[in-house]
Amino acid sequence: MIVYSITDHYSFEAARQLVKLIKEVRKSEGEFQVPILLVGNKRDLRRGRQVTKEEARETASEFSCSHYETSAASNKNVQMMFYNLVFQIRFMKQSRKHSTASQTQNGFLSSMKKHLFRRGSVPA
Numbered sequence: 001m002i003v004y005s006i007t008d009h010y011s012f013e014a015a016r017q018l019v020k021l022i023k024e025v026r027k028s029e030g031e032f033q034v035p036i037l038l039v040g041n042k043r044d045l046r047r048g049r050q051v052t053k054e055e056a057r058e059t060a061s062e063f064s065c066s067h068y069e070t071s072a073a074s075n076k077n078v079q080m081m082f083y084n085l086v087f088q089i090r091f092m093k094q095s096r097k098h099s100t101a102s103q104t105q106n107g108f109l110s111s112m113k114k115h116l117f118r119r120g121s122v123p124a
Helices: 009-028 053-062 078-116
Strands: 002-005 037-041 066-069
Touching: 002 009, 009 037, 009 053, 037 053, 037 078, 053 066, 066 078
Parallel strands: 002 037, 037 066
Antiparallel strands: none
16 A cells, blocks of 8 residues: 555655556566555545546556545545455455466376376376
8 A cells, every 4th residue: 555645746756656666576576466555645635636636546547556545534435445455465365376276286287197198108
């Protein structure tokens, strides 16, 4: 979860660079992706807004992450954001399990087929 203030464009740029860095590091290490939420805080201070919703949504889309605007002061969207994060973590964990299980199973089956069905090894 990367948080920026909607009233401070510099904090948004810093958050944007951090998301970019995380994506690059995880990609270069060949690791599974981690869920990232780009969170604009201080939603209750709309008059001082320096970061538009569109700009934030475009950034979230660019880096394939979720975007929320919250208010810690009024507790707006905070709980929903955490639920979404937990959901994404569980989903990715399940996907990894299925991926690992299918790779293991396919590897085992492939080796068994090679062993059992070699020419001359199948009983008549």
